[in-house]
Amino acid sequence: MRSPEKAAVAAEDTRERILQAAEAVLRRYGLAKTTVVDVARALDMSHANVYRHFESKAALLDALVERWLAAITEPLAAIAERDGPAALRLEEWFLTLIDFKRRNILGEPELFATYHAATEAARGVVEAHLARYHDHLVRILRDGVANGEWAVSDPDTAARIVRNAMRVYFDPHHVKADAGQRSDEEVREEARRSLRLVVAGLAAGAL
Amino acid sequence: MRSPEKAAVAAEDTRERILQAAEAVLRRYGLAKTTVVDVARALDMSHANVYRHFESKAALLDALVERWLAAITEPLAAIAERDGPAALRLEEWFLTLIDFKRRNILGEPELFATYHAATEAARGVVEAHLARYHDHLVRILRDGVANGEWAVSDPDTAARIVRNAMRVYFDPHHVKADAGQRSDEEVREEARRSLRLVVAGLAAGAL
DNA sequence: TAACTTACAAACATTGACATCTGTCACTCT
DNA sequence: AGAGTGACAGATGTCAATGTTTGTAAGTTA
Numbered sequence: 228m229r230s231p232e233k234a235a236v237a238a239e240d241t242r243e244r245i246l247q248a249a250e251a252v253l254r255r256y257g258l259a260k261t262t263v264v265d266v267a268r269a270l271d272m273s274h275a276n277v278y279r280h281f282e283s284k285a286a287l288l289d290a291l292v293e294r295w296l297a298a299i300t301e302p303l304a305a306i307a308e309r310d311g312p313a314a315l316r317l318e319e320w321f322l323t324l325i326d327f328k329r330r331n332i333l334g335e336p337e338l339f340a341t342y343h344a345a346t347e348a349a350r351g352v353v354e355a356h357l358a359r360y361h362d363h364l365v366r367i368l369r370d371g372v373a374n375g376e377w378a379v380s381d382p383d384t385a386a387r388i389v390r391n392a393m394r395v396y397f398d399p400h401h402v403k404a405d406a407g408q409r410s411d412e413e414v415r416e417e418a419r420r421s422l423r424l425v426v427a428g429l430a431a432g433a434l
Numbered sequence: 435m436r437s438p439e440k441a442a443v444a445a446e447d448t449r450e451r452i453l454q455a456a457e458a459v460l461r462r463y464g465l466a467k468t469t470v471v472d473v474a475r476a477l478d479m480s481h482a483n484v485y486r487h488f489e490s491k492a493a494l495l496d497a498l499v500e501r502w503l504a505a506i507t508e509p510l511a512a513i514a515e516r517d518g519p520a521a522l523r524l525e526e527w528f529l530t531l532i533d534f535k536r537r538n539i540l541g542e543p544e545l546f547a548t549y550h551a552a553t554e555a556a557r558g559v560v561e562a563h564l565a566r567y568h569d570h571l572v573r574i575l576r577d578g579v580a581n582g583e584w585a586v587s588d589p590d591t592a593a594r595i596v597r598n599a600m601r602v603y604f605d606p607h608h609v610k611a612d613a614g615q616r617s618d619e620e621v622r623e624e625a626r627r628s629l630r631l632v633v634a635g636l637a638a639g640a641l
Numbered sequence: 642t643a644a645c646t647t648a649c650a651a652a653c654a655t656t657g658a659c660a661t662c663t664g665t666c667a668c669t670c671t
Numbered sequence: 672a673g674a675g676t677g678a679c680a681g682a683t684g685t686c687a688a689t690g691t692t693t694g695t696a697a698g699t700t701a
Binding site: 389396434 | 602627637
């Protein structure tokens, strides 16, 4: 008889193996052609067992999306929380986001299609992360006000406006439409200028 | 025997009647269910005759799109070309664009679907108008520099950046995603603030 | 002779029979 | 007692036949 603890660890491990197999299968076959049966076959198990560990195919994809979102949300949180001039942090925050999104969208289109499909389906998984991004921006804006860099009366609205102003540079819709038109370096440079414009507006107390 | 002039006038008139019938049929049945035969039937003519006046179904839709684009491009051109403070004209230019787009996208979704489908297909028809919008913005920016409101080293890049910053408020993709979330007045107000931020940046010479 | 029609070919969309996939359940194995 | 299986129902996707639409050409009307 095994202890319940060991069993729980084994289950966690299987969950993880399924996620890794799912990621590999997705990368190989693409979202449309990936089935739960394929994922199970890659691990030499029955597809019914996958359903023991994930409520549904959607839940499995959501879990994958969750991991990818964490991979970007963590570095962004670090930038939002550290010390230093707010303008610099704001710039680094956006450039990190832009680089990450462009790498994912243009570099791993199949994986990204999954992320995007899940975004449409399970809004909840993604919205929690969007709320975090918003919090990051609010935090940087408040810091910028506190140390005298900027004057902002309503950081909440300001965060939304700044994010919207920069959106073309990281929103999948625009990134895909732009694909191949301009180099990463050109986009980065325009994004940097765009942000300088916004930051100058913040410094002038326009919000 | 009719004079060739009278025949030409009659042809122009038929073209116009076909366009109006096409618009009516589209509004009634939607883009997916509208056929050239339907349009012809609405005018009691054979569909072959429609092809005498328009090279293809795509050309017919393009002509419709051309008319809709002209309806917005003209008022925008007027704002870009008139006198007065550049900041005021820039604000009115964007608010006019935003109001028009939102009315069309949210108010006449069927017609807008046609516009959008034609946009994807016949990139050329639309790109000419996009180039005009860009020219409007460059003109307003130059005027703002000339009369000392702003300092802008490269109006071409600046126009692109300003347009991108305001894009969420008029781009069909974002307008549709936003549908019903916020009132026209709330969106207008946020757009106005966003533009003030940008204008303050221009005044500070950030570009 | 320009505006229009009828008749037809080729491209495209719809449908329905068939196959595959998702999700469940009673069961075995360790 | 929880990880895993095999067999099955219902949902979803595929594919070939059938119908509809686009686009053309030869002919008719005013």
